[in-house]
Amino acid sequence: MLGALFGAVSFLVGCGVTDDWIKWARGIDTSDHHEEHWHGWEKFLNVSFDHKVIGIQYTLIALLLLGVGGTFAMIFRTELAASQLQFLTTDLNLFGQTGPQLFNTLMSLHGMIMIVSILLGISGIINYAVPLLIGAADMSFPRLNAFSYWISVPAAITLVSSLFLGGFDTGWTGYPPLSARAPVGMQMFFMGVFIAGWSSILGALNVIVTALRMRAKGMTAMKMPIFVWASIATSIISMTATQFIGLAFQLVMFQRLFGMGFFDPAKGGNPVLFQHLFWFYSHPAVYVFILPGLGVISELLPVFVRKPLFGYRWVAMSSFGIALVGFVVWAHHMFTSGMNEYLRVPFMYSTLLVSVPTGVKFFSWVATMWKGRISTPTPMLFVLGGIVVFFMGGLSGPPHATVSTDLHLHDTYFVVGHFHDTIFGGFVFPFFAAIYYWFPKATGRRMNEFWGKVHFWLMTPSFFILTFGMMYVGLLGMRRRIADYDPALGLDSAHLILTIAGFAIFTSVIIFGINLFYSIKHGEKAEGNIWNSRSPEWQVPSPMAAHNYSKPLEVIGEPYDYGLKDAPYTRFIEPASAGKSKH
């Protein structure tokens, strides 16, 4: 426990991310425009203050964790392929855990590792894209930015270490009293999340300041790229809500370490209180996960449809609508928890209300596509996949909101299917779209189209089978988070299909990984505006230069005026008139 804390701090000092701060504290000046010491791929393994490098670092660690979390999922998905325990049996003893205990640990870690992976992936896209989209040279606080990135490394390590320290068996939600009794691995889990949360809060602060203070001349609020809107909305949630999960976990840590009875009924504590604190973050958190993804969809769709984003203002505002309503729906996770009965009704109303701003997005996307000139290269395929999958997630939501139906669905595989749809549609698909789309900007080469399409066409149908199958078995009586299920339910063949679909998705992601790394060196050269986009970053050659634009930008049009001749979005301010550029 203390070891983890100590390890995290010494890691940060050791890797050098705090060097400049220490120098400032001692009164030594550092140069403003930081020169990079490292070149080539090595710069990604060392501390850099360049938002593009940090963005890519974030993306890489997110993909790495995606791989780890996915591997865990494959292990327990294999166990679930048939009823009875096959290899995670009670005689097994690995890392001090029997089979079912290991199942619980892997299942719980799968959840939290994926969540951390998503948070880092979001930071990846935002860090990379936001300064480019608003015409800035970097983020507002480059050193803080590097710090938020590097702190996520010990966070990930601490989190995974719980597997080797006795594991834990509470799921990612860590409800006490169970979490107050679980082995030491639980402590590592709490610590890991705590540190990751810290990274998330600092990162969000940086994004908000950057988006508010560093926009190009003439980029008024209603002329911002839509992705920037989404980034601001997301960051506001991260910055204000993350504290609650930190607090909830900290209280359990104190209960474990010092015997304080916050959630222990024997000492007058209340276990349900934890759930309120926990979900006060963790519900809005799902909007943290999806808003940037939906932002990517809104950002890329007009490019490939060759039409303006339909109802720009409405789409921008709907992100804020979702973020706002998202703060008052948390107790919909607790309809069966034994909280006050009458609270269930207002939370049903607020939850159903989320569908209104979300609906605005869907309608606007469809209207954007209507009468466009649609082409479907790989990034667009993932945008479309994202819309459809997220829509499936959206449609399976209301039955959870109307309380009485949720009494059946709660804690079953139906919920599991529902949130995999929302998270894949709202984050994973757009994340892949963003990588395929901005990869040429980062490397000057493009990823292989053929293998990109293979990735898409393998992943998407498998994913539909997976989540639809999950909802199906859930309705039929499959509880979530169980290592083994009753053969009498007759779900064996359904589960076998689910496992096969899971492996197909896993394979498609491996294909993506190979394509990604291969294309860095061997991809087809793509230095120009290959997507024919109006966005400023595509008006300069790829890969992007060290401090982004050599001349300051000025906004002179609308961001998505496709179909309108001679109405560019931005232009460069020639040096003579560049009197007061913001730097």
Add this chain to the structure above:
Amino acid sequence: MQHFVVVGILVILTTVLTYLGLDVAGLAKHQHPVSASLQSISIDQLWNWEMMVISFLFSLIIVPMLYSLIVFRQKKGELEDGEHMEGNATLEVVWTVVPIFLVVIFAYLGGKSLGDVRRVDPQAVTIFVKAQQFTWTFEYPEYGIISSELHIPVNKQVVLKMTSADVIHSFWVPEFRIKQDVVPGRYTEYRVTPILVGDYKVRCAELCGTSHSYMENAVIVDTQEDYDTWIAEQVEIAKLASLTPEGQGQLLVARNGCTGCHSLNGTRLTGPTWLNIYGREEEMNDGSKIVIDDAYIAESILDPNAHIVATYASPSQMPAFVFTDEEIANIIAYLKTLK
């Protein structure tokens, strides 16, 4: 205009097909698992309406999307942009306001259905439920019966007053559709009116530790006669048992849910099996060997951490119990009979 007509027709067609498809899969009107309680009728009804609306909304978005993808595709060599269309305020207002109406309607229906589910019958039979890792015990206060099976009479409302001895569990019988968490330190309430005689299972739906998957006990909906017979039998068994020490031991074991972790048939659950337990030589996790006798059993129950059996987790998963000397003796007498 022509585009709109085609899409409109396709939307209606797809709506019908989607709904029928869901129904054939058994996910709309008639649902698996069978509905076995009065409460489930109202829930299934609401679910069915939701499936209709969902089929429609699904088609409303997916059809125009696919249509655009096919009809408004960029042809080879075509470099033109699409039509310059920035938005339409009326449309935006329509697709904001109409969903708000839908929300209000479904919130009303949801509230009404919740009311049905929670309707109180003053004549309801009360049964106490205790959940613990990893089993359920049911106590019938009127008859002084303790059982690991829940028997309830058909067509009568029962109210389960539930509490947990350790962590949070959740009482769920899929055929009844309703679920309620069971929380330590308080009582939660589960009202159900079974309408179909049959054998079901309560399946713990809240992750509660290692053997959570197996926390399933029998729930049996009886006709009134069968129910009365069962009650009479149980009263008789309890009376007989209280006459011998091993019988009393067995009652204690049932009341405390020991068999949630200890099997009687040789399989390993969370704890070691009780088959042939008395006199068995057991290895401890410090390598020492112990022959199971009275003193060791007493110690195991009162202070599980004093010795931990090899291959089991430390600290012990078993909670410490408080018993009188006589009760311990009775449990030992019972354990001796397990050969």
